[in-house]
Amino acid sequence: MLGAMDPWPIVAVLFALVAVRAAVVARARGRELADVRRETGAGEDGSARAAAGRQRAELARARQSLVDDRADREVLLELLEQGVLTIDDRGQVVYANAAAYALLGRAPGTLIGRTLMEAFLDPSVEELVRTAADGRTTTGELRLADADGPTLVVRARRAAGGGVWLTLDDVSELRRLQRIRTEFIDNLSHELRTPLTTVSLLAETLTREAEVAGEAIPPKMRDRIGKIELETGHLVQMVNELLDLSRIEGGGTLRMAEGLDMGTIAADSAERLRLFADRQGVDLRIEPAEALPPVRGDGPRLGQVVVNLVHNAVKFSPDGGAVTVRTRAEGDQVITAVQDQGVGIPRAAQERVFERFYKVDRARVRGETGGTGLGLAIARHVIEQHGGRIWVESTEGAGSTFSFSLPIAPEWDH
Numbered sequence: 001m002l003g004a005m006d007p008w009p010i011v012a013v014l015f016a017l018v019a020v021r022a023a024v025v026a027r028a029r030g031r032e033l034a035d036v037r038r039e040t041g042a043g044e045d046g047s048a049r050a051a052a053g054r055q056r057a058e059l060a061r062a063r064q065s066l067v068d069d070r071a072d073r074e075v076l077l078e079l080l081e082q083g084v085l086t087i088d089d090r091g092q093v094v095y096a097n098a099a100a101y102a103l104l105g106r107a108p109g110t111l112i113g114r115t116l117m118e119a120f121l122d123p124s125v126e127e128l129v130r131t132a133a134d135g136r137t138t139t140g141e142l143r144l145a146d147a148d149g150p151t152l153v154v155r156a157r158r159a160a161g162g163g164v165w166l167t168l169d170d171v172s173e174l175r176r177l178q179r180i181r182t183e184f185i186d187n188l189s190h191e192l193r194t195p196l197t198t199v200s201l202l203a204e205t206l207t208r209e210a211e212v213a214g215e216a217i218p219p220k221m222r223d224r225i226g227k228i229e230l231e232t233g234h235l236v237q238m239v240n241e242l243l244d245l246s247r248i249e250g251g252g253t254l255r256m257a258e259g260l261d262m263g264t265i266a267a268d269s270a271e272r273l274r275l276f277a278d279r280q281g282v283d284l285r286i287e288p289a290e291a292l293p294p295v296r297g298d299g300p301r302l303g304q305v306v307v308n309l310v311h312n313a314v315k316f317s318p319d320g321g322a323v324t325v326r327t328r329a330e331g332d333q334v335i336t337a338v339q340d341q342g343v344g345i346p347r348a349a350q351e352r353v354f355e356r357f358y359k360v361d362r363a364r365v366r367g368e369t370g371g372t373g374l375g376l377a378i379a380r381h382v383i384e385q386h387g388g389r390i391w392v393e394s395t396e397g398a399g400s401t402f403s404f405s406l407p408i409a410p411e412w413d414h
Contacts, residue, residue, distance in 0.1 A: 080099060081099055082099060082167045082168060083096070083097065083099040083100030083102070083104070083167065084097045084099070084165065084166070084167055085097075085100050085111070085119075085165070085167075085168075086159065086163055086166075087129055087164045087165075088162070088163045089133075089162060089163055091116050091126065092113055092114065092116075093111045093112055093113065093114050093119055094113075094163070096111040096112070099168070100168055103150065103152060103170055104119065104120070104144065104168075120142070121144075122144075124140055124142060125140070125142070125154060125166075128140050128154060128156040129156055129164050131156065132156035132158050133164055134158075137156065140153075141153050141171070142154060150170050150172045151171050151172045152168050152169065152171070153171050154167070154168055155167045155169075181246075182247075185242055185245075186243065186246050186247070188242075189240075189242050189243040190243075192235075193236075193239055193240075193243075196239060199232050203225070203228045203232050204229060206225045206229070207225055207226065207229050210222050210225050241374040241378060242374065244374075244378055245374055245377060245381065248378060255299075255300075256297060256298055257296070257297065257299055258296055259294040260294055260295050260296065260297055260302070262289075262292060262295050262302070262327050262336055263288070263289030263292045263327040265302055265306065266286075266306050266325055267286050267288070267289075267325070268303065269303040269304075269307050270284065270286050270310045272307060273307065273311060273314060276314060277310075277314045277323065280314050280319075282319075282320075282322070282323055283320070283321070283322040284310070284314070284323050285323065285324045285325070286325045287324060289326070289327040292328075292334055293334065295386075295406045295407065296407075296409045297386045298382075301382045301385075304379075305379040305382050305390075305404065306336065306338070308378060308379050309338040309402045310338055311375065312376070312402070313342070316340060316342035316343055317340045317342045317399075318341070318343075321341040321342065322341055323338065323340045324338070324340075325339075326339070329408070332407060333388075333406065333408065334405065334406050334408060335403055335404070335405045336403065336404055336405075337401055337403040338401070339400075339401040340401075342399050343397065343399075344396040344398055344399055345394040345396070345400055346396060350392055350394060353376055354377055354390065356373065356374060357373040357374065357377075358377075376402075379404070383404045383406070386407075387406075388404055388405050388407065390403070
C-alpha cells in the first residue's frame with residue numbers, strides 16, 4: 001500500500017546545513033574571543049578597555065549570529081510542503097510553519113501557546129507525543145473536522161534540545177485513489193463472478209458428459225474440455241482472491257475472537273488439503289502441537305493463511321515429497337511453519353514472493369497448476385492486520401519453509 005513520503009530526511013538535511021553554518025561561525029568567534037582574552041591580560045588600562053570593547057562587540061555579533069541561524073532555520077521550514085510543529089515539554093505548540101497552519105485550517109499565529117487538544121481536537125495526537133517523548137518515533141493517521149475533512153499522517157520524534165517535533169502530511173488524495181481502486185476491483189469482481197460461475201458449471205457438466213460418453217468423445221476433445229474446466233477454475237480463483245485482497249487492503253473488519261488455539265486452526269486447515277496432496281503424490285504431515293498459549297484473531301482468516309501456504313507447498317513439491325505443518329510457542333509469539341521439500345526459491349526472489357501477482361519462474365511449478373500470484377499477498381496482509389509477521393527461509397533445490405508469528409493474547413495467564 002502506498003504511503004506518504006517520510007519528511008524526516010528532508011528536515012534532517014535542512015537542520016544539518018544550519019548546524020554546520022552555526023558551528024563554523026562559533027569556531028571563528030571562539031578564536032577571536034581567545035585573542036581578545038589574551039590582549040585583555042596586557043595590564044594597561046587603555047589596552048584593557050579597548051579589549052573589553054572588542055569583546056562586547058564580539059558577543060553582540062555572536063548573539064546576532066544565533067538570531068540569524070534561528071531565522072535561517074525558520075525560513076527553511078517555511079519552504080517545506082509538510083507541516084512542522086514544535087511541542088514543548090508542557091504539550092503546547094511553540095512553533096508551527098505555514099504548511100501546518102494551512103493543513104490544520106488555522107490563521108497564522110493562532111497555534112502558538114495552544115495545547116495539542118486545542119490544535120488537533122484529537123486525543124490520539126497527545127498519545128503520539130507522549131510516546132515520542134520517551135524516545136520512540138511514532139506515526140498516526142487522523143481525519144480533521146468531518147468525513148470530508150483532510151486526512152493527515154502525523155509523525156512524532158523527540159527533538160534534540162527538548163520537546164517533540166511533529167510533521168504533517170496530507171494524504172487525502174492518496175486515500176481517495178485507494179478507495180477508488182478498492183471499489184473498482186470490488187465491482188469488477190462481482191460483475192465477473194456470475195458469468196464465470198456459469199461457465200465453470202457448464203465446463204463441469206461437459207466433463208461429466210464426456211466421461212459418460214466414453215469412446216464416443218475423441219481423446220483430443222476430452223483433453224480440450226479438461227483444459228476449459230481447469231482454466232475456468234483459475235479465473236474463478238483469481239476473482240475470489242482479488243475480492244479478498246481488495247477487502248483486506250481496504251481495511252475490512254476482522255472478526256476478532258479471544259483464546260484461539262493456533263495449533264488446532266493449523267491442523268484443521270491443513271487437513272482440508274489432504275485429498276489434494278494425495279492426488280499430487282505428496283505426503284502431508286501435521287505434527288501435533290503441545291499445549292499452546294492462546295492468540296487473539298479472526299479464525300477463518302488465519303485458517304485461510306494456512307491453506308494458502310500448504311497449497312503452495314504441495315504445488316511446488318516433487319512426487320514422494322513431504323510437506324510438514326508445525327506450530328510452536330516461542331517467547332511471546334506463537335509460530336506456525338509450513339515446510340516443503342520442493343525446488344526452493346532463489347534468494348533474489350525471496351523478498352518479492354509476498355507481492356501481489358509476483359510469481360517465481362513458472363517452470364518451477366509441477367504440472368499445469370499455475371497460481372494467481374495473490375495467495376501470499378493475502379497471507380501477508382492478514383498476518384500484518386493481526387500484528388504478526390510472515391517470512392520465508394529457502395534454499396534452491398532443498399525446499400522452503402514459510403512461517404508466520406502471532407502475539408500471544410495479552411490476557412493469557414501463565
